[in-house]
Amino acid sequence: MTSTASTIHGRTRLIDAALNLSYQRRSFSSLGIREITREASLSAPAFYRHFEDLADLGTAVILEVEKAVIEAFTEVRMSTAKEADLDIRPMLVKRFFDWAAENPKPVVVGASEAFGPLERMRNGLKKTIRAISEDICSDNRIAALLPGLPHEEMIEVLEVLAQNVLFMAVEYVEKPQERSAIYDKALRIVSVIFAGAHATHAMKLEQDSTPAP
Template identity: 20%
Template sequence: MAESRGERKERTRRAILDAALRLCEESSLVALSLRQVAKEVGIVPTAFYRHFDSIEDLGMALVDESFVSLRAMLRDIRQGDPSYATIVDSSVEVLVDHVHRQRQHFLFIARERAAGPPSVREAIRHEIELCERELAADLTRLPGTGGWSPEDLRVLANLMVTSMVGTAEQIMEAAGRPGVEKQIVETARTQLRMVLVGALNWESRG
């Protein structure tokens, strides 16, 4: 027995997820048909239902697995030492690296966040909010943040996440143009520093 029943099913399921990610590079979930996915996988359309109820259901599974890799990225960022000297450069570097390595996942999130089916949009919105909360918690580990209120932390984390999402989108747009990407990365670094400096000076007045 080279491959068990369950293994074979899981292999097809993965093939469907991969095919959908591939097709979503070019368009959006809402413009994706069950038959296109099936053809890309090499199965008959009705076999799709053995794995997912609908394209929307597939989308929810893709959100789950996309955020697994995004969480891995956040974990990597948390690894670095929490000092102002290195945190900006290392965070941006990790982001760029992950955008390259998990390009399909980031593309999927960026697109479906705005255009996916309502349930998918909501799921992504919720996951990003969780990321903001995690970042807010991490920020308390930075020196000099002792007196900040939870609300201040939330606002700052929201700004940083929005800015990083924007950077990720720009990097994906610039795919295959190393010069352009370099400029985007440099801009992201500067912006992150600006935001941190602003927060520190703004908070110290309160």
Template identity: 75%
Template sequence: MTQATNSSHGRQRLIDAALNLSYQRRNFSSLGIREITREAKLSAPAFYRHFTDLEDLGTAVIIEVEKAVIKAFTEVRLSTAGEDDLDIRPMLLKRFFDWAADNPKHIIVGASEAFGALSRMREGLKITLRRISEDIYGDPRIYSLLPALPAEEMIELLEVLAQNILFMAVDYVEHPEQRDALYAKALRIVGVFFTGAHAILALQTGESSSV
């Protein structure tokens, strides 16, 4: 195993250890660096070869979520390439909930820290929601649903939706018996947001149609 591989492996072990511990406590800011390295089976100084402090590690956790979700959405888009008239929203939503069910620690920790004590982690989550929203908006089948809505306003709408869906994903993870109902509810919420935005545009422009 090369030195670079060893370094990458050690970094991931620290991320996984922090996820394990914070998932149990629902409080990332209460973790200590020594207990994280103990959980990761690394020496305490090893932490500082990868991260400057606890918030730096927390930001890395959020970025890991961002990359994984965007990768999952990219898979959906690639699998439906060429289907220009497809409403891709239900597929993106289902893919996210499936990913959440497979990665409960990431979802629970991310949602818990949205209002947590670590400011850089809170800010990192906002940035992640923004980037995921921009990624979704990049699909023509999404922005064509509200073509008259300026790009920034559309992305803001998607950000609000993404935050709501993140918290719904916590229930999706923790209550498997409710997953069908939660997915259906999330679909309704998405529909209401888009319909509401379209209704406002229609009032402003005098047009009328459905989304």
């Protein structure tokens, strides 16, 4: 095995070990570096060849999620690129839920640490939600559903949605018998938030155009 391959392999083993342990406990921040390396069948010093500390490892987990989700959403967008009038929101939600069901550990761990004590991990999750929202926003079909809304406000709408859908994905993972109902509920929330953003923007425009008394 080459040095590069060995480095990647060791890094992956540490990430997988941390996910296994934190998934069982629902707490990433409570993990110890020695128990992570023991779970990964690596020596304790090996940890520091890949990560600075536990927060650095947690950030790496979140970045892996970001990469995977954006790739999954890109597949949806590319496969439907020729359908200019298609509402791709249901497809994006379904694709994320399916991905979450296939990869439950990073989803559950990420959601559980959204308000956890590791600030870098919390900030990493916020950045990931932002990156995913920007990626979705780059599709003109999404922008068309929020006509006239400034780009930054559009991203804020998608960030709110992403946070809601993330926590619903945990339910989707853990309650397979309720997945259809959870998916339908997610779509209702998406519709309500989009409609609310559209109505609020229209109201603001009307107020701005009304002459002062």
